[in-house]
Amino acid sequence: MxxxxxxxxxxxxxxxxxxxxxxxxxxxxxxxxxxxxxxxxxxxxxxxxxxxxxxxxDVQSILITWHQRHVTAHLGRLSQARDHADRPVARLEAVLRGYAHITYKRPQDGEVAAFVHRDQHVIEAQQQLHQLVREVIAEAAEAGAVRDDVSPGELADYCLHALSAAGGLSSEAAVHRLVDVTLSGLRPSRAEDRTASHH
Structure with a gap:
């Protein structure tokens, strides 16, 4: 009881x-x-x-707790998306599409956003997000699906910065295209492209 x-x-x-x-x-x-x-x-x-x-x-602590819950839920959804995909490249795509969708749906301005994004928990969440993206990139690179001439950490920076543009897009279709373009920048160069660049 x-x-x-x-x-x-x-x-x-x-x-x-x-x-x-x-x-x-x-x-x-x-x-x-x-x-x-x-x-x-x-x-x-x-x-x-x-x-x-x-x-x-106080009011500020309410807003911070609210935001922490949202951030935790978002990170949880991205981890689930990764875990439900079966191949390294599919895990990478699932995480990037999930992040772009979250960014697209998130309010980009306003006093609440400005206030909560100054808090320490946001910095920690960004580090966790970067680590998650870096790990799925490294795994996909080991499988030969992602370029290996740039470190996974730098490629994670590229992805997160590129996909932050989803917040300003006007449709889900535009978000989908943005992820496609971002993924194309991760693909390994073809041998003939590398050969051409040496001539």
């Missing part, structure tokens, strides 16, 4: 936190970060201020 109670309480806490975070993001989007108060958030989320303060000390 106590285990069931703990699970019920955990689910309740999670539901309260989710409601608070979604309410906060909506209020900040509507009124601006400086205008939103903890009292407003509590009222809109349908909880008391004392309850709100049990979960979060």
């Amino acid at each position: 106590p285990k069931l109670w703990d699970e019920t309480m955990d689910a309740h806490r999670r539901a309260v936190q989710d409601a608070v975070m979604e309410t906060t993001v909506a209020l900040v989007g509507e009124h601006g970060l400086a205008s939103v108060t903890m009292s407003q958030i509590a009222k809109e989320a349908g909880i008391g201020r004392a309850t709100l303060y049990k979960y979060f000390p």
Whole structure:
């Protein structure tokens, strides 16, 4: 019985936190970060201020927690995409398409984005993302599907910078084309291309 109670309480806490975070993001989007108060958030989320303060000390901590959850979920989705593909080149493509799609769907501007992207957790997430991309590139290079004249780390930089452009694109089809172009830059040079470049 106590285990069931703990699970019920955990689910309740999670539901309260989710409601608070979604309410906060909506209020900040509507009124601006400086205008939103903890009292407003509590009222809109349908909880008391004392309850709100049990979960979060201030508005900024709510936004950071919200963003951390999103980043963790995105990294999890990219890892799943990698794990569901069977060949090295398919794993690479799955990760790059997943990242481009996330970038396309993510709000690119606004006060919330500007605030949360200054936090340390974003730097750590970017390092994890870079490592994930670098690893799938290295694996594909070992299989002969990706060029090996440039280090996997540099190729990961290339991919992440190129695919960050997905945030400014107007359609899923354009995102798909961007990934295709990025992947073509990773392919090994054909022998005749290398020979031609020496003449």
